[in-house]
Amino acid sequence: MTKTTRFAPSPTGALHIGGVRTALFNYVYAKQNKGMFLIRIEDTDAERSTREHEENILKGLSDIGINPDKPPVRQSERSELYKHAAQTLIDSGKAYYCNCSKERLDEMRSNQQSKGLKPQYDGKCRDLNLKADPTTVLRLKTPQDGELIFHDLVRGEVVFQNSELDDLILLRSDGSPTYHLCNVVDDFEQNVTTVVRGEDHLSNTPRQIHIQQALSYPSLEYAHLPMVLGQDKKRLSKRNAVTSLQDYFDQGYLQSSMINMLARLGWSKGDKEIFYLDDLISDFRIQEVQKAGAIFDPAKLDWINNHHLAALSYDNFKERLVPFLDKVGINLTEKQNCDEIIKAMRSSKPTLLGVANDLIPYFSEVDSYDEKAANKFLSGSESVLQFVQRKLNSLEAWNEESIDHALQEAQTVLSLPTPKLNQPIRIAMTGSTQSPSLGLTLSLFELAEVNNRIDAALEYLANST
Ligand code: GLU
Numbered sequence: 001m002t003k004t005t006r007f008a009p010s011p012t013g014a015l016h017i018g019g020v021r022t023a024l025f026n027y028v029y030a031k032q033n034k035g036m037f038l039i040r041i042e043d044t045d046a047e048r049s050t051r052e053h054e055e056n057i058l059k060g061l062s063d064i065g066i067n068p069d070k071p072p073v074r075q076s077e078r079s080e081l082y083k084h085a086a087q088t089l090i091d092s093g094k095a096y097y098c099n100c101s102k103e104r105l106d107e108m109r110s111n112q113q114s115k116g117l118k119p120q121y122d123g124k125c126r127d128l129n130l131k132a133d134p135t136t137v138l139r140l141k142t143p144q145d146g147e148l149i150f151h152d153l154v155r156g157e158v159v160f161q162n163s164e165l166d167d168l169i170l171l172r173s174d175g176s177p178t179y180h181l182c183n184v185v186d187d188f189e190q191n192v193t194t195v196v197r198g199e200d201h202l203s204n205t206p207r208q209i210h211i212q213q214a215l216s217y218p219s220l221e222y223a224h225l226p227m228v229l230g231q232d233k234k235r236l237s238k239r240n241a242v243t244s245l246q247d248y249f250d251q252g253y254l255q256s257s258m259i260n261m262l263a264r265l266g267w268s269k270g271d272k273e274i275f276y277l278d279d280l281i282s283d284f285r286i287q288e289v290q291k292a293g294a295i296f297d298p299a300k301l302d303w304i305n306n307h308h309l310a311a312l313s314y315d316n317f318k319e320r321l322v323p324f325l326d327k328v329g330i331n332l333t334e335k336q337n338c339d340e341i342i343k344a345m346r347s348s349k350p351t352l353l354g355v356a357n358d359l360i361p362y363f364s365e366v367d368s369y370d371e372k373a374a375n376k377f378l379s380g381s382e383s384v385l386q387f388v389q390r391k392l393n394s395l396e397a398w399n400e401e402s403i404d405h406a407l408q409e410a411q412t413v414l415s416l417p418t419p420k421l422n423q424p425i426r427i428a429m430t431g432s433t434q435s436p437s438l439g440l441t442l443s444l445f446e447l448a449e450v451n452n453r454i455d456a457a458l459e460y461l462a463n464s465t
Contacts, residue, residue, distance in 0.1 A: 003033040004037075004038060004192050005027070005193075006187070006195075007039050007068075009039075020066075020245055023039075023066055025284075025289070028263075029284070036069045037068055038072075038190055040072065040075065041073065041074045043075055046076065060245040063255055064255045064259055075186065082177035083171075083175070092214070095138050096128070097131060099130055100121075121166040121167050139167040140168050142162065145163055150209060153287055154223045154226075154286065154289045184208045184217070193220060196223045196225065197223075197224060200227065225266055226294050231297065252305075252352025254305060261296075263280050264300075267284065267285075267288060269288075274304070274308075303350070306350045309352070324356035325359065328357055330360065340444060345358055348434065366431040370427070378461065379464075381420075384416065385428060386458070389450075391409065400439045400440050404438075407439060427457065428457035429442065
């Protein structure tokens with residue numbers, strides 16, 4: 001039988017890291033089984049669901065190459081299916097109408113709680129054979145004793161006591177279907193075979209299996225994924241991390257890096273750290289997903305992105321960098337040696353936006369110096385700057401090798417430790433102490449520009465004393 005998985009987001013917010021990880025695992029599991037991956041928009045909560053969120057979710061997934069094998073469906077457009085299923089349950093006596101008032105239910109719950117019992121519906125209307133009216137909800141006749149056991153691909157055998165599960169509501173008093181009913185009916189209607197979702201849905205599963213069984217639907221495979229946690233070991237949220245996928249793209253994390261990082265949230269393969277989508281399709285094993293929460297580590301994402309950026313050909317890297325250069329106001333046509341500059345700087349930061357920012361001093365004047373760096377290395381460096389400037393101006397050839405040579409000679413003559421010689425010049429050239437080797441950095445500028453920048457640093461020092 002063709003394995004069919006689905007990602008079933010509720011469009012009540014932008015696509016977040018935990019959701020993308022669920023979608024990815026569903027996608028990979030389907031693809032490695034030569035099956036189908038579907039998307040279902042669970043938008044029955046009309047107040048909180050928006051088309052904007054839906055579009056954000058679908059675009060985010062498509063940006064990282066996760067596209068469904070059939071057009072996505074929306075629950076809000078399928079209410080006939082749910083009503084029909086509810087009718088089947090009524091006709092077969094597996095569901096009943098209940099007219100218990102809110103006051104009665106509240107009182108019942110507080111009585112149960114005061115006796116230390118789990119609050120749950122007591123089944124008062126179960127055998128009353130009530131008819132539907134505007135005050136009634138439809139409830140499932142859940143088995144009252146025995147166990148519900150299912151096998152979870154991640155967690156093994158999972159057992160729930162039926163006595164812990166009350167008669168859940170299938171239709172609200174206005175006739176609208178609830179989440180559980182829609183979810184079960186759609187999995188059946190879409191021929192889903194495998195439900196891969198967050199562990200937060202684990203307690204929903206026995207309830208949904210009861211609905212499935214009452215409707216004589218075939219049973220499904222389940223895999224409940226560990227929660228994604230922030231560095232503080234709390235559930236990943238806007239409070240402890242950047243959770244929106246788009247925000248990562250906006251920083252210049254590659255799509256492939258996001259996939260790589262997401263795959264490692266709860267799954268690993270020995271020491272291997274770098275995975276592309278195709279590797280996952282061959283290597284991923286859902287049974288190897290861990291049960292413990294998976295911590296999202298931004299430093300690890302940086303490390304992964306570094307690798308993915310380094311693996312790009314130069315042309316590909318440049319093409320991806322250009323939008324970020326635009327963002328920071330860099331126009332490549334202004335510099336003939338722009339490729340040389342980019343090649344020298346391409347690993348300066350783990351993100352494309354970081355690299356673009358680091359490129360600014362190579363394309364425009366330095367308008368300020370990093371304060372800490374200036375205090376530490378620039379103050380008192382007048383004679384070093386002047387000496388090196390003279391030395392550079394006496395060079396016959398202007399290239400990395402000859403500049404390195406001149407710098408070494410200067411260091412010997414002045415008998416200074418490397419930072420004392422290099423950092424003042426580096427700060428003069430780029431505004432900070434971060435740049436590639438100094439010879440390479442200087443060679444990226446014309447000598448006239450080196451003079452301008454050293455003069456500007458000397459002037460800054462003259463004015464600041
Ligand atoms: N709509 C549910 C959610 O966004 C997912 C339900 C499921 O995957 O079964 O959490």
